[in-house]
């Protein structure tokens with residue numbers, strides 16, 4: 001189908017469509033179809049919003065039943081049966097078995113809105129303005145979240161000075177110990193020039209930053225710094241939560257409990273907009289209505305989200321992700337990494353990256369993939385990392401098919417037989 005309608009009338013800001021310039025019309029599981037009927041395998045998953053694949057039958061049926069009954073669709077933050085069911089299930093079957101006790105804040109539907117809410121609350125609670133984030137992080141595009149986000153081009157788009165955030169070295173830049181020491185020094189050196197922060201905001205895996213997986217000991221180190229210095233630890237689990245790393249919350253592997261955790265993207269299970277801030281009860285000092293929004297609590301997302309949580313609770317997601325992780329890891333370490341001395345492969349669960357150290361090469365690889373029917377994106381500095389993010393429930397045959405496309409695409413880009 002001709003794409004002129006978009007190019008003529010849609011803002012120049014559009015981005016992913018430039019990498020995948022076809023018109024999509026159908027999606028099921030890990031397959032997308034263009035209007036011409038060409039099939040594409042999805043290793044992108046809506047940047048983490050489709051962990052359980054496209055149009056899952058169970059989630060879809062629940063949504064259809066809910067609509068069929070003329071149940072409430074829009075309710076701001078008024079009480080609804082859909083919300084009661086979601087909360088009950090989330091608390092009983094997701095939080096309680098993990099020993100977690102959080103209040104749920106339903107924010108506006110985008111991840112960045114939930115980040116804004118967590119920043120406001122941390123600043124309000126501690127009465128401090130400064131916040132620490134890490135080099136390479138991505139936390140969203142609205143001004144508060146953008147002040148955390150490190151990509152300089154994206155920051156420039158803000159159009160105003162982005163303030164009240166200090167960026168600290170990431171562990172992959174200087175090693176865990178030195179990176180932790182740098183933060184500790186900023187906090188203890190009375191000539192550091194840096195004011196004590198309200199919070200340290202962190203992803204356990206920098207996803208947009210190039211698939212950098214932080215070690216358990218590093219994450220425990222951050223928890224310990226926050227405890228010792230009376231700083232809130234906020235984990236942004238927007239992209240790597242909801243099972244992506246092999247457990248529902250990405251921080252579970254480190255045995256830590258953040259003071260706030262942020263979920264979005266796959267929390268609705270169905271790709272519907274929905275975000276949550278999880279807040280340890282003692283920090284929930286919001287006044288009624290102090291952070292509001294017309295689309296807080298998307299009831300359709302709650303209906304599908306509860307169905308997704310049932311799937312998570314069955315253990316099927318974690319088991320399946322861990323099994324598929326082994327396949328992807330073996331493939332990358334045995335077949336891709338040896339292809340070039342410059343390559344590094346990194347990842348956990350079902351988020352993996354091929355760091356090619358060369359943005360043009362990574363671009364060629366993802367273009368080759370697209371030509372061969374695979375949707376895959378890039379991340380990191382100079383967009384040099386090819387980012388593999390298949391659905392957590394992708395059938396093994398499709399997973400292997402996608403990996404074979406990547407192998408051929410890398411070979412072609414490197415010009416090897």
Ligand SMILES: Cc1ncc(COP(=O)(O)O)c(C=O)c1O
Pocket residue numbers: 047109110111112113115138139140141203207208236237238239240264265
């Ligand atoms: C870790 C992280 N935080 C925040 C966001 C922003 O979420 P949204 O695009 O829904 O505003 C993203 C989006 O990719 C993300 O990956």
